[in-house]
Amino acid sequence: MKKIILTLTCAFFSFCGFSFDWPQKETNSDSFYSYFGQLRGGTINSSLIFKDPSEVKAADKGRITAIISDHSDDFGWFESALGNSVIISHEDGLSTVYANLDDSSISKEIEEKQFVESGEYLGTSGNTGWQEEQSCLEFKVFDSKNSSAVNPRILMPRAGRELPLAMGTITLKDKNGVSHNLLNERRLPAGKYYVYRTRQNVAVPYKIITAVNGATVENISYDVLKESAGKLCVKGNESYSVKEIYPDDTKQLAGIVQLNKGSCTLTITIVNILNSASTISYKLDIY
Known part of the structure; x- marks a missing residue:
């Protein structure tokens, strides 16, 4: 059974x-269970999923707009089964969702309550959502x-090391849908290409930049x-769907490029949230 304490009628504004x-x-940044933007259950993950069970607290003061005690219904574009959850609206207009709580x-x-203060106890992480028996908070x-x-993560304090990006x-x-591995193929016909990197299971780059x-x-x-x-x-x-970003379990879109005849250099850069970058370049012969 689902209990809605208050209706979701809050106004939303800029979060700048x-x-x-x-x-x-606080936990180290390299110990999250799954990053925001990761492939998850056929969708693009809109959550930051913590790894370790813990008491859960309000990330800022605000108004409790909903308490959900069941996850049999979808909540629009929330995109996942929330399990037992608390939803809070804030003065700036954003809402925070604390999902996968122990009922x-x-x-x-x-x-x-109608209002909570920053740091106020909400519950303890459980395994009522999509966590596959992982007792961790979905935020x-x-x-x-x-x-x-x-x-x-763009709104939270940084702590500890980042999980390495590869x-x-x-x-x-x-x-024509034919894949070309740049490790052993550098001569290609001119045309439009989708560029992919190997998808990691947990970490997601904050930005992926492709240059010619x-x-x-x-x-991206x-x-x-x-x-x-x-x-x-x-x-x-463009606005890329899950099928475009993650065409399968092994690939992540880095960009779409038009390669014209002649010699060219294709460069891919992956950047983490601390602005630390890793770059690779390939010299290509386009005919």
Whole structure:
């Protein structure tokens, strides 16, 4: 059974200049269970998923707009089964979602409250959502005025090391759907290509920048996921759906390029949230 304490009628505004505290005890950045923007259950993950069980607290003061005690129904573009959850709206207009909570840990006091203070106890992480028996918090930030999910990490304090990003194998897919592995194929026909890097299981780059002859042709960012046609999409030159960003379990889109006849240099750069970058370049012969 689902209990809605208050209706989801809060106003949403710009989140520029705003910040949240940690929704649970501070943890190292290299120990998250899954990053925002990761492939998850056939969708683009709109959550930051913590790895260790913990008490969960309000990331900032705000109004409790909903307490969900069941996850049998979808909540629009929230994109996942939330399990037992608390949803809070804030003065800046954003909403935070604290999902995958243990039902018995959500106190009557919280259920009867309209407002909470920053750091106030909400419950304990459980395994009621999509965590596959992982007792960890699923934390979301939404801006429904702009129909977007916000990467929680751009609003939270940094702590510890980042999980290393690995470029992996770079492949290009041509208009006929044929893949070209740049490790052993550098002579290609002119045309439009989808550029892919190897997908990592947990970490997601904050940005992926693709350049041809030193000029940036694509900049894919994971700061927000924008809603398009009822689905959350990644921002680049276009709004990319999950099928475009993750065509399968092994690949992640780095960009779309037009390669013209002649010699050219294709460069891919992956950047983490601390602005630390890793770059690889290939000299190609285009005929």
